[in-house]
Amino acid sequence: MNAVVKPELESRTASFLSRTHKLFINNEWVEPESGKAIDVINPATGKVFARAAAGGAADIDKAVRAARAAFESGPWPSMPPIERAQLIWKLADAVEAAADEIGYILSLDNGMPMMMAKFAGALGTARNLRYMAGWCGKIDGAVPTTAEPNKLAYTLKDPVGVVGAITPWNFPFAMEADKVGQAMASGCTLVLKPAELTPLGAILLARLVQEAGIPPGVINIVTGYGDPAGKALVEHPDVDKITFTGSTATGKWIVQAAAATLKRVTLELGGKSPTFIFPDADLERAIPGAAMSVFANAGQICVAGSRLYVHKKVFDQVVEGVSGMAKRLKVGPGLEPDSQMGPLISQRQLERVTGYIESGKTEGAQVVVGGGRRAGEGYFLNPTVLAQTHRSMKVMREEIFGPVVCAMPMDDDDLDRIAKIANDTTYGLSAYIWSRDVSIVHKLARKIKAGTVQVNGGVGLDPAVPFGGYKQSGWGRERGRDGIESLTETKAIGISL
Ligand code: ADP
Numbered sequence: 001m002n003a004v005v006k007p008e009l010e011s012r013t014a015s016f017l018s019r020t021h022k023l024f025i026n027n028e029w030v031e032p033e034s035g036k037a038i039d040v041i042n043p044a045t046g047k048v049f050a051r052a053a054a055g056g057a058a059d060i061d062k063a064v065r066a067a068r069a070a071f072e073s074g075p076w077p078s079m080p081p082i083e084r085a086q087l088i089w090k091l092a093d094a095v096e097a098a099a100d101e102i103g104y105i106l107s108l109d110n111g112m113p114m115m116m117a118k119f120a121g122a123l124g125t126a127r128n129l130r131y132m133a134g135w136c137g138k139i140d141g142a143v144p145t146t147a148e149p150n151k152l153a154y155t156l157k158d159p160v161g162v163v164g165a166i167t168p169w170n171f172p173f174a175m176e177a178d179k180v181g182q183a184m185a186s187g188c189t190l191v192l193k194p195a196e197l198t199p200l201g202a203i204l205l206a207r208l209v210q211e212a213g214i215p216p217g218v219i220n221i222v223t224g225y226g227d228p229a230g231k232a233l234v235e236h237p238d239v240d241k242i243t244f245t246g247s248t249a250t251g252k253w254i255v256q257a258a259a260a261t262l263k264r265v266t267l268e269l270g271g272k273s274p275t276f277i278f279p280d281a282d283l284e285r286a287i288p289g290a291a292m293s294v295f296a297n298a299g300q301i302c303v304a305g306s307r308l309y310v311h312k313k314v315f316d317q318v319v320e321g322v323s324g325m326a327k328r329l330k331v332g333p334g335l336e337p338d339s340q341m342g343p344l345i346s347q348r349q350l351e352r353v354t355g356y357i358e359s360g361k362t363e364g365a366q367v368v369v370g371g372g373r374r375a376g377e378g379y380f381l382n383p384t385v386l387a388q389t390h391r392s393m394k395v396m397r398e399e400i401f402g403p404v405v406c407a408m409p410m411d412d413d414d415l416d417r418i419a420k421i422a423n424d425t426t427y428g429l430s431a432y433i434w435s436r437d438v439s440i441v442h443k444l445a446r447k448i449k450a451g452t453v454q455v456n457g458g459v460g461l462d463p464a465v466p467f468g469g470y471k472q473s474g475w476g477r478e479r480g481r482d483g484i485e486s487l488t489e490t491k492a493i494g495i496s497l
Pocket residue numbers: 166167168169193194195196224225226227229230231232234245246247248250251253
């Protein structure tokens with residue numbers, strides 16, 4: 001790593017990694033009621049390397065009470081927006097200052113390459129927090145023109161209240177900090193339940209929340225399993241809103257459970273996103289773009305472009321290019337400086353993904369490259385390209401969440417038929433178009449039913465750009481104005497003059 005060498009980081013993080021972490025409630029570190037801990041496994045070795053508290057329903061209740069108290073009284077509800085913004089900036093500064101440690105620990109926790117963890121995980125997060133800080137003083141209502149004269153109406157955007165955030169394991173820290181930034185900017189308080197497989201990012205975040213001087217109870221972090229901790233958060237009667245990122249199956253369960261109290265719910269779920277490469281595309285960019293949209297983070301990305309449709313004129317060239325990249329990618333532990341792709345998160349995930357590859361083979365797909373695990377310890381899988389795939393195959397219909405791309409030739413120039421292919425899925429999270437023809441790009445983008453359409457590389461996950469899905473990819477949007485407003489209630493005030 002740049003200026004900081006690994007042995008130094010090892011000694012700097014040794015005491016953090018050696019203790020059993022507690023829960024962070026009301027800015028204090030507290031033992032879980034159960035007295036139990038989660039063994040955290042390093043996916044590059046399969047061995048336990050840290051321990052975090054296994055919170056349960058009683059701990060969630062304690063955290064929700066703290067968040068409620070901070071929302072109703074204390075400095076938070078009456079703090080001028082500019083001071084809230086300053087606190088978010090302080091948090092961003094603290095994240096930036098700790099970027100090396102965050103990168104190192106995230107790489108152990110999740111397996112991702114350390115540089116990716118540092119740049120996307122920590123420094124990207126600091127940037128997103130600063131963007132969110134800008135919203136604090138800009139959450140405006142409106143003055144509707146009333147139907148009758150001598151009346152005045154205006155709207156206020158009130159913070160929704162206590163937010164329960166539940167996050168997955170694929171981008172620990174970044175995912176959690178995004179939810180923290182949005183909750184703080186909108187004036188809410190938050191109880192966060194990170195994924196049990198990767199609890200350390202959230203614990204690091206709690207330390208930085210404390211360091212930044214954010215008032216007690218505003219951000220509370222309860223590590224624990226989906227059941228009981230996540231479940232208790234969703235079922236808690238004093239939580240106003242759940243913001244969830246994770247699997248579609250758990251999202252469906254959350255909707256049912258939230259119905260009992262009619263909580264507001266935002267869901268960012270799975271995807272089966274298509275990539276379309278047209279013959280006029282800049283292939284020098286399209287080939288690595290298409291490859292890395294699936295191989296980055298070992299394919300454990302909800303927006304993975306896992307269905308690759310390439311115009312028949314350039315199909316062989318693109319498949320060869322993507323397969324070449326797959327072969328050349330250096331797969332290895334995230335802490336090795338030249339690793340470009342780390343392991344999958346768990347043995348279970350490795351089995352799931354290899355199961356999909358096997359099912360593809362059984363259904364007639366051809367493995368162009370990869371297809372197997374790497375020998376030795378850890379949950380490593382070689383990047384895989386499948387060809388001769390068909391829309392009816394399981395690999396084409398279900399989210400794989402691994403480094404597996406299914407390539408198909410496209411021998412059609414009719415955009416309605418191409419859009420039909422894009423929309424031939426229960427998901428609608430993202431789509432990718434590679435073409436230099438503005439007419440194709442804009443027409444097709446309008447026809448695709450997905451929350452995000454990225455063209456020629458697009459903008460990635462920009463904090464200013466709303467993110468979320470159509471269909472079974474979710475409800476609502478995070479980021480940008482939409483994200484902020486999703487954490488507010490609109491109050492209309494009517495006055496007879
Ligand atoms: P995966 O199956 O890939 O682990 P999940 O959607 O189950 O993905 O996990 C995402 C997050 O949802 C994790 O923090 C997990 O603990 C949480 N979770 C799982 N089950 C539930 C549940 N019943 N209620 C609330 N949260 C849950």
